[in-house]
Amino acid sequence: MRDSHIDWDRFAGELNGIRTITSGGQLRGRSRDFSWYSPILNEQLKDCVADLIVFPRSEDDVKRIAALVSRWRVPLTIRGGGTGNYGQCVPLQGGVVMDMTDLKQVVEIGQGSVRVEAGARIGELQSAVRASGQDLLMFPSTLRVATIGGFIAGGYAGVGSIRHGILKDRDNVRGIRVVTVEDVPRVIELQGADIQKVHHAFGTNGIITQLELTLKPAQDWLHTITLFESYGDALRFCTAVSTPELDLYLLTSVERGFAPFYAHLGERFPHDRHAVFAMVSPQSIDAWRELAARHGGVESQCMNAHALEEHGLPPAYECAYNHTTLQALKTDRQWTYLQIAHPQPFDIELSERLAQEFGDEIYWHHEFARQFGEYRVFGIPLVRYTTAERQYEIMRIFESHGCATFDPHVVTIEDGGMKEIDHAQIDFKRLADPHGLLNPGKMRGWEELAAGTLAD
Ligand SMILES: Cc1cc2nc3c(=O)[nH]c(=O)nc-3n(C[C@H](O)[C@H](O)[C@H](O)COP(=O)(O)OP(=O)(O)OC[C@H]3O[C@@H](n4cnc5c(N)ncnc54)[C@H](O)[C@@H]3O)c2cc1C
Known part of the structure; x- marks a missing residue:
């Protein structure tokens, strides 16, 4: 499903210094996730392929990519480990897939919290916090491959939830740092209840670059x-x-x-x-x-x-x-x-x-x-x-x-989840992705807003 109107080699040329892939099997490979669990999604998504994959290594790289995507008005789908089950990181309309796994520094481990870049693999993050005598509150069983940004943007709960509740529970995630997709991208820091604007939004309303998470003393389970x-x-x-x-x-x-x-x-x-x-x-x-x-x-x-x-x-x-x-x-x-x-x-x-x-x-x-x-x-x-x-x-x-x-055979946040439109997430998308370029097709409320059919 390549977009033949765009000169992708020229686009890649403008990202001089940032690794990109514009051809070959990796385009398809990095356009897939674990949606093959569903025979319905497997059939529906099989032809969705990115035109270009890009690998930022720093927040400045993310900003450069976001600015270019905004100027060229091309779709941008963010990818962590690609273990989501609902086609969350499958690019429905092609365009750019941004692989976050090189943005992986554990920035700071304190008593009771950690600040980490979004592309860090959860297993590596858990090992790092364990070395400080602490544990993450929860993780998915995919921790070796899944990234912490992908878990917060795509996940719901996991191993640890019998003790600490779901991701949405108060104070489990303390802070989220987001880059907007605009000609001149901005950085927005969300804290407290505001993190819900971006949590479980499938990467449709901001690029998470850093997170602050609560830790508990380690336990020999x-x-x-x-x-x-x-x-x-x-x-x-x-x-x-x-x-x-x-x-x-x-x-x-x-x-x-x-x-x-x-x-x-x-x-x-x-x-x-x-x-x-x-x-x-x-x-x-x-x-x-x-x-x-x-x-x-x-x-x-x-x-x-x-x-x-x-x-x-x-x-x-x-x-x-x-x-x-x-x-x-x-x-x-x-x-x-x-x-x-x-x-x-x-x-x-x-x-x-x-x-x-x-x-x-x-x-x-x-x-x-x-x-x-x-x-x-x-x-x-x-x-x-x-x-x-x-x-x-x-x-x-x-x-x-x-x-x-919770229907696992659909791609939109609302149809798989609570069946409700989250107006706070849509409002945040107006700010962070005004041109609607992030992961198009996954936030039904936004599509309805664009079509003029969204009820208040
Ligand atoms: C075997 C198996 C077990 C699982 N167990 C659980 C479980 O216990 N609990 C659970 O909730 N889920 C579970 N999942 C689903 C999935 O593994 C988790 O949600 C996982 O944490 C996703 O992480 P990822 O890095 O692979 O994300 P991806 O699949 O790469 O992405 C998930 C979503 O997050 C978005 N995203 C990724 N990174 C960013 C970023 N930096 N900024 C903004 N958006 C971003 C993507 O666009 C996509 O919409 C499981 C899946 C499998 C296959």
């Missing part, structure tokens, strides 16, 4: 697997341990259907048992075990990260969040997934009835987390894909039971 004969018992146990009296960093339950995708775990996750994967603090492990025994749970693993490495075993979070889907897809491409938030209080009987109703069409996976201080249960069910119609029929069934669905 125990990666546990606890097995149950019935999935209902696994859910009852998870509900019982969702209490501030236990210090947990991860709490995930998966049905036994997932076991074949985790064959490397052997008897730690056998085919005839449902499993709870968790990260438990050493101080809480006795209380954890007592509650597990009371719910009929049998521990099949309990090791810290160092011991896991020695045994060649994966961390517990590789059987959590969207890593489960990845593991299933590695074995069998017929799977896809859905995302739901269960109504509160969590109704385990309803979950058991749904499991019965769908049988082998769905394997259940639940994440227990906190959001705005409250415990919440999210479902990331693995769904055997047949047709798009069936995906939407299943979503309607979940909704009829009071669940909120």
